[in-house]
Amino acid sequence: FFSSHPHPPPPLHSMWDLRSDTVTKPTRAMRDAMAAAEVGDDVFGDDVTVTKLELLMATVFGKHAAVFVPSGTMGNLVAVGVHCELRGSEYVCGDLSHIVQYEQGGLATLMGAHSRQLTTNADGTIDVDKIEAAIRADDQHFPATKVVCLENTHNKKGGKVLPIAYVDEVGALCKKHNLQLHVDGARIWNAAAKLNETPARLVRAADSVSVCLSKGLGAPVGSVIVGNHEFIRKCRRLRKACGGGMRQAGTLAAAALTAYEEIWGNGEIDADHVRALRLANALDALPGLSVQFPPVTNIFFLNINTEAHPYFTVPVVCELLKENNVLTIPWVGNSLRLVTHHDITDQAVSEIIEAFRTIPWYE
Numbered sequence: 001f002f003s004s005h006p007h008p009p010p011p012l013h014s015m016w017d018l019r020s021d022t023v024t025k026p027t028r029a030m031r032d033a034m035a036a037a038e039v040g041d042d043v044f045g046d047d048v049t050v051t052k053l054e055l056l057m058a059t060v061f062g063k064h065a066a067v068f069v070p071s072g073t074m075g076n077l078v079a080v081g082v083h084c085e086l087r088g089s090e091y092v093c094g095d096l097s098h099i100v101q102y103e104q105g106g107l108a109t110l111m112g113a114h115s116r117q118l119t120t121n122a123d124g125t126i127d128v129d130k131i132e133a134a135i136r137a138d139d140q141h142f143p144a145t146k147v148v149c150l151e152n153t154h155n156k157k158g159g160k161v162l163p164i165a166y167v168d169e170v171g172a173l174c175k176k177h178n179l180q181l182h183v184d185g186a187r188i189w190n191a192a193a194k195l196n197e198t199p200a201r202l203v204r205a206a207d208s209v210s211v212c213l214s215k216g217l218g219a220p221v222g223s224v225i226v227g228n229h230e231f232i233r234k235c236r237r238l239r240k241a242c243g244g245g246m247r248q249a250g251t252l253a254a255a256a257l258t259a260y261e262e263i264w265g266n267g268e269i270d271a272d273h274v275r276a277l278r279l280a281n282a283l284d285a286l287p288g289l290s291v292q293f294p295p296v297t298n299i300f301f302l303n304i305n306t307e308a309h310p311y312f313t314v315p316v317v318c319e320l321l322k323e324n325n326v327l328t329i330p331w332v333g334n335s336l337r338l339v340t341h342h343d344i345t346d347q348a349v350s351e352i353i354e355a356f357r358t359i360p361w362y363e
Contacts, residue, residue: 062200075210124154171205
């Protein structure tokens, strides 16, 4: 396609990766911090750098304690697993939540927890009246409802941010029925940046949060679970059973501490949102492409008009972009998901736009 096109591809110097915000490379400052980290055996509680990270994250999110885990999936698994420690317990969540869509059903297979899935609205919320209606009566025939799970921002809804008032309302409902509220905070940093609020304010109503460090902040590895002391004590114990007890993990914690200062402290996440919007607007203006809705944070979905251009299937477009040093992934139907992050610079956005323009949509 490209060799005969009148406008050959620009000289791209880097592979721009839009597949996810998990693909970021640690910055020089993060690498230096890892090399210099003071470490110990974290399972014995001897790693002072991990302890420093846990104390910081507990403070930032307004909770009493925190525990470092290798991944966001383990964060949700352990946190909701502790809430559902009685086998046969049930958690209420959205049908499009990451917990049920992309975590291998681990809460069922490993924790014996049953999901009660409710319709996810376009803005990533679940109707509060439907949540209340889904709470089980105390009857031996039913699983026991223990926790409600929300996701902020919402992945499958394109990075939509949950309103603070909504989270507060769900939290009040949970307290009314003696339930717990867990927030999957895979992109909670993006939500806080978008709302210009502290992370603690976003999750004030939550009993637990799984906070990803490797997405918005761009740390190489890890998440933290935050909550009260007794809850985190149970999480730490369950983390060990899940294989998440790491030894000299201070090297990883040091990178996360530096990422917090470097990315969050310098307002870099806001720049990710601005670049996502700039990229979406430019691509939406190209023939054969349309953005499903303008990005709210750092995620958007790009439709490809395969009816007008049947030879430009999603896999073909992904391959053509790859040849021009742009990595994307297919999404639902005839669409791509594009995600910006701190490795996607202003120059990168310009080169990505030019890579899309090289596709001969008119031919």
